[in-house]
Amino acid sequence: MTFATLELAFRAASVALLLVLAASLASDFRNVLAGRLAIALALGSAAHAASASIGAPTLVSAWHAPLIALSTGNVVVFWLFTRALFDDEFRLRRWHGLVWALVVAFSFASCLRIAAGGNVQFSIIATNLISLGFIALAVVQTMASWSADLVERRRRVRVFIVAAAALYGGLNALLQMLVVGQDAGDVVNLINAGALACVVAAISWAMMRVDGADLFPVSVEIAPAIVPNPPAAAEEAADQKLIDALMRLMADERIYRQENISIGVLAGRLKIPEYRLRRLINQRLGYRNFNVFLNNHRIEEAKAALADPAQAEVPVITIAMDAGFQSLGPFNRAFKAVTGVTPTEYRRLKVKAA
Known part of the structure; x- marks a missing residue:
């Protein structure tokens, strides 16, 4: 089996798993903001799995460009997802959608205009710097908010999801900038596709370990009355x-x-x-x-x-x-x-x- 065939298998596995994950989330949590953003994140990640390659060619085809643009815009979705995941009071605003649209538009223009016009290095570096910026925002948001979650297992899963996605996304962006204008080769792209498949599988497995209703609460938690629990026989x-x-x-x-x-x-x-x-x-x-x-x-x-x-x-x-x-x-x-x-x-x- 050739490297190209293995890479295609990893890509197909990632896309299939992400689509199943998106469908499952849509079935149970489409009315929850964090759930809807998780669905969008899964679909954007599927676009990334189908289109991403290290050391991409100078010319991008018309059908390939939209997938790359959606993949780039997914870093904005990732940032918003981390905010909704750790902050029950977070609400989407119109300017959030505008930021996503601007990133997608810039990536699309980079594929068909900027890179095609001979500015490949600028196009790739600028796009990946944007990605790194939003990944950094997501990590900072997580670090600032994760300690408020009192449910130990759920908090660990939430942090793992963000950390795994941020680590893969950050390394991918750095690698793209390091090999800009070069052919990275089949081995590097195989490793990249395999790493993505492993990250998707690990996140899916981690999500299965906790109750979905805990991970994506259907409603904002209503605080119980401030009355200390009366002493019980089993209470230490x-x-x-x-x-x-x-x-x-x-x-x-x-x-x-x-x-x-x-x-x-x-x-x-x-x-x-x-x-x-x-x-x-x-x-x-x-x-x-x-x-x-x-x-x-x-x-x-x-x-x-x-x-x-x-x-x-x-x-x-x-x-x-x-x-x-x-x-x-x-x-x-x-x-x-x-x-x-x-x-x-x-x-x-x-x-x-x-």
Whole structure:
């Protein structure tokens, strides 16, 4: 069997697996933003598997150019996917679509105009620098957000998905720039196709290890009431002592008001390892996300302030900031997710009931 035949087999396997993955996600999670972006990412990756080659020829055919453009635009989808995967409050905006369209258009023009006009080196380097830029944004987003996920296995799978895709995409882009204008040979393209097939298979396998509903929550998590769990026969005394200490930090010191409060800081205050605090908040208090845990306490404080006649003239944004929110938008979304109404409506209802 020749190298070219093996490469084609790896490409076909990657495309087939990605299409099956996209179909499965469309069946179960097409109404979830992270799920829809995962579908788009799988389809864009299929375009990459079908079209990508190291040391591509100078002239690109008309049918090949759209696949390459979609493959390049997939780095924007990857960045958006990481944002939706780790941030339940993330929403797509029109400018996100505009950025994707501009990247796709530039890649398409590079294939048919810039490279064909003799500027092959500029075309390849510019396109791959764009790819590296969005991959870097995705990695930074993941590093900033992953610690808020309190479900250990799900967090590991999410990080693995991002890390595997970023590693392959980053190395592929660097290799494209290193061999620009050269023929990399069949062996390099075979290794590239094989590496992609392995990454796709590994990500698919990792996704099968967790409940899809956990990986792509159908709705934003509604925070449970802030009531410490009553002691149970099976509950360890040490855990209950830590939960009581945690609740005192929340109720008495209102530590949730601190700017950039993290689970690491909170674990430090309790003098316990971070992983143990994750387990306590997740398994004992019923939260899947650390930010939801914090926001629940912040919203309880805001609800009390909005219902207080003495604070009737205090602006909503002041109440939000005092409770620990950094801006009005996230506060309004989190407040409505918990209460079903906006802060202004909540205040009006309380005034009428008084």
